[in-house]
Amino acid sequence: MTQADLKKFHIKSFGCQMNVYDGERMSELLVDQGMSAAKNSEEADLVVLNTCHIREKAVDKVYSDIGRLRRKDGTSPMIAVAGCVAQAEGKEISRRAPSVDIVVGPQAYHRLPELMEVAKSGKKALDTDMPAISKFDVLPSRGKQARPTAFLTVQEGCDKFCTYCVVPYTRGAEISRPWTDLIDEAKALVDGGAREITLLGQNVNAWSGEDDKGQNQGLDGLIRALDKISDLKRIRYMTSHPNDMTEGLIAAHGEVAKLMPFIHLPVQSGSDRILKAMNRSHSSQSYLDILDRMRELRPDIALSGDFIVGFPGESDQDFEETLQIVRDANYSQAFSFKYSPRPGTPAAAMNEQIEPEVMDERLQRLQALLNEQQYAFNQQTVGRRTNILLERQGKLDGQLIGKTPWLQSVHIISPDLKIGDLVEVEITQAGPNSLTGQIKERLAA
Numbered sequence: 001m002t003q004a005d006l007k008k009f010h011i012k013s014f015g016c017q018m019n020v021y022d023g024e025r026m027s028e029l030l031v032d033q034g035m036s037a038a039k040n041s042e043e044a045d046l047v048v049l050n051t052c053h054i055r056e057k058a059v060d061k062v063y064s065d066i067g068r069l070r071r072k073d074g075t076s077p078m079i080a081v082a083g084c085v086a087q088a089e090g091k092e093i094s095r096r097a098p099s100v101d102i103v104v105g106p107q108a109y110h111r112l113p114e115l116m117e118v119a120k121s122g123k124k125a126l127d128t129d130m131p132a133i134s135k136f137d138v139l140p141s142r143g144k145q146a147r148p149t150a151f152l153t154v155q156e157g158c159d160k161f162c163t164y165c166v167v168p169y170t171r172g173a174e175i176s177r178p179w180t181d182l183i184d185e186a187k188a189l190v191d192g193g194a195r196e197i198t199l200l201g202q203n204v205n206a207w208s209g210e211d212d213k214g215q216n217q218g219l220d221g222l223i224r225a226l227d228k229i230s231d232l233k234r235i236r237y238m239t240s241h242p243n244d245m246t247e248g249l250i251a252a253h254g255e256v257a258k259l260m261p262f263i264h265l266p267v268q269s270g271s272d273r274i275l276k277a278m279n280r281s282h283s284s285q286s287y288l289d290i291l292d293r294m295r296e297l298r299p300d301i302a303l304s305g306d307f308i309v310g311f312p313g314e315s316d317q318d319f320e321e322t323l324q325i326v327r328d329a330n331y332s333q334a335f336s337f338k339y340s341p342r343p344g345t346p347a348a349a350m351n352e353q354i355e356p357e358v359m360d361e362r363l364q365r366l367q368a369l370l371n372e373q374q375y376a377f378n379q380q381t382v383g384r385r386t387n388i389l390l391e392r393q394g395k396l397d398g399q400l401i402g403k404t405p406w407l408q409s410v411h412i413i414s415p416d417l418k419i420g421d422l423v424e425v426e427i428t429q430a431g432p433n434s435l436t437g438q439i440k441e442r443l444a445a
């Protein structure tokens, strides 16, 4: 099949890192079909909006973006809506936005070339199946990486059904990708230039599978196997659920040097009453206990999290308990959101929805505390020596930006270094969102 008259594509990914990963795989697929990446949507014959359904605002953004794709001369590129909005809204999308040609869900995007053929004939193309054959079995294999950091989706979907969340509906049931596929993909990424791999999953620490000897393994087993790839220097994983935080994974943080001292472990709320209503199946105390065990084995581990304020029924007291768990847990960074009722989720039908002004005020107070903790965490690193993996160019001449093991961005100036170098730096300055460093030594990368 050829896509002769569709030469250039542009993919815009919203939402979580799993969408970023899917965007990369779609891009490789389209290149495999003979197309090439356009600089922007203006120059593209095909625009893929890889969407997120997690909050209402994210969905609204998709429709305004579709509107903006219409060009001054009245024409539009071929438009494909992919990702979680596609899965959740299906046909409704092309009804509401007739300029959309293709709607394709997160488990069906390997069929994009066939859908483009349908769309070329002037028909609307829709595929929101969750097929039995995994898209991973038919996608082209991984090529050269433009960046030294790569994502690798190891687990998809979610069976947790938190009462506020759309993910179990948009991404389907929890599945773990097979061991050998993951080892092979990791090796291909490293051969293609990756030095750091972040293992991804909606509940990445629920990953399980059989290794090449038929032994059952959890995520820690997979991490230990990846540790053996010598040109791979750093391993990360996200997002983890407190209930899937096994002793083996906690132990790996004390034993595997390549496993970075950083954990993204969302708690959502500090109130046990609200956690129960959210169906989180962990308590504030069980969460803090996990942190204690991790910090025992890896005292410098940096903690990140997600929070929702204004969940239905959240009282002032419940919210105070959220502030308290933040004080007890101590975050190096975090994401916090106002509760957004999502159609079809149990929480959207609950009584006692919280007024927007109350949510605003709570979010501001929570973010002030989290920002304070983040700044304090950054300041602690001043004067310290650590290594950074240079990931991208900065705005200034000769400026490069890399990440510390604790996922902080560090700006350095060096005309001699390049992206992909792993260097030792001394942190000289800390701001609320990033650090400045001075090069001490170049390490073998």
Ligand code: SAH
Residues within 6 Å of the ligand: 054, 055, 164, 165, 166, 167, 202, 203, 239, 240, 241, 266, 268, 306, 307, 308, 337, 338, 339, 340, 341, 342
């Ligand atoms: N699987 C991960 C995160 C999935 S979504 C986990 O369980 O932690 C990312 C974050 O979006 C969630 O952690 C939550 O904080 C937020 N989120 C999800 N649904 C939301 C909603 N309806 N309103 C506001 N925030 C929401």
Ligand code: SF4
Residues within 6 Å of the ligand: 158, 159, 160, 161, 162, 165, 166, 167, 168, 202, 203, 241
């Ligand atoms: Fe959503 Fe909860 Fe699953 Fe996370 S664990 S993806 S918040 S349902």
Ligand code: F3S
Residues within 6 Å of the ligand: 014, 015, 016, 017, 018, 019, 051, 052, 053, 054, 083, 084, 166, 167, 170, 171
């Ligand atoms: Fe959004 Fe879907 Fe990720 S809803 S957060 S893109 S799993």
